[in-house]
Amino acid sequence: KNEVEQSPQNLTAQEGEFITINCSYSVGISALHWLQQHPGGGIVSLFMLSSGKKKHGRLIATINIQEKHSSLHITASHPRDSAVYICAVAYNTDKLIFGTGTRLQVFP
Amino acid sequence: DTEVTQTPKHLVMGMTNKKSLKCEQHMGHRAMYWYKQKAKKPPELMFVYSYEKLSINESVPSRFSPECPNSSLLNLHLHALQPEDSALYLCASSQVPSLTSSEQFFGPGTRLTVL
Numbered sequence: 001k002n003e004v005e006q007s008p009q010n011l012t013a014q015e016g017e018f019i020t021i022n023c024s025y026s027v028g029i030s031a032l033h034w035l036q037q038h039p040g041g042g043i044v045s046l047f048m049l050s051s052g053k054k055k056h057g058r059l060i061a062t063i064n065i066q067e068k069h070s071s072l073h074i075t076a077s078h079p080r081d082s083a084v085y086i087c088a089v090a091y092n093t094d095k096l097i098f099g100t101g102t103r104l105q106v107f108p
Numbered sequence: 109d110t111e112v113t114q115t116p117k118h119l120v121m122g123m124t125n126k127k128s129l130k131c132e133q134h135m136g137h138r139a140m141y142w143y144k145q146k147a148k149k150p151p152e153l154m155f156v157y158s159y160e161k162l163s164i165n166e167s168v169p170s171r172f173s174p175e176c177p178n179s180s181l182l183n184l185h186l187h188a189l190q191p192e193d194s195a196l197y198l199c200a201s202s203q204v205p206s207l208t209s210s211e212q213f214f215g216p217g218t219r220l221t222v223l
Contacts (some may be wrong), residue, residue: 029210041196043214093206098150
């Protein structure tokens, strides 16, 4: 069983919709990362957070340490947001434990 | 310069070949990472270099040999690979070797095919 669970595994949306991707983890962590991977491979770091909420453009990430849960929200989704979104947690300093990813497709 | 570069983008090699993957960053980052990613799976950590010293080897077979010649460069030497080693190889760096306080910057990857 993966220590980092993401839901949903696959998500389709119409352009303009509000999107939420969820991430749950099993034990206390020091930090949580949200990553984006477009077809073709490159990974981009979207957020790193250990508490509260962060916002960057149309993206918002929240984390609830007590409930061991984080969400990534995309407002006013666009076809260019189509990608795999990966949640990864850092229990100690050296490495990340990755979730299995959420594949998002946004249609015009 | 805020990017991690990787060369080559694509590599096809036979099981008897020796080849190398190269990764470079000029952000002054002191930690560098190699990951292997199979299709539709998350990245798997292979190696971590911290201040140019190997700090983590995730029990990677010896046919993969990492090298960090200086703080900007990371190589992965490949020898006698198997077809199941075909994957996307990603390099990443972080400002410090602590992923509780530092984001990772990823390169575009090298897509490796072993025939």
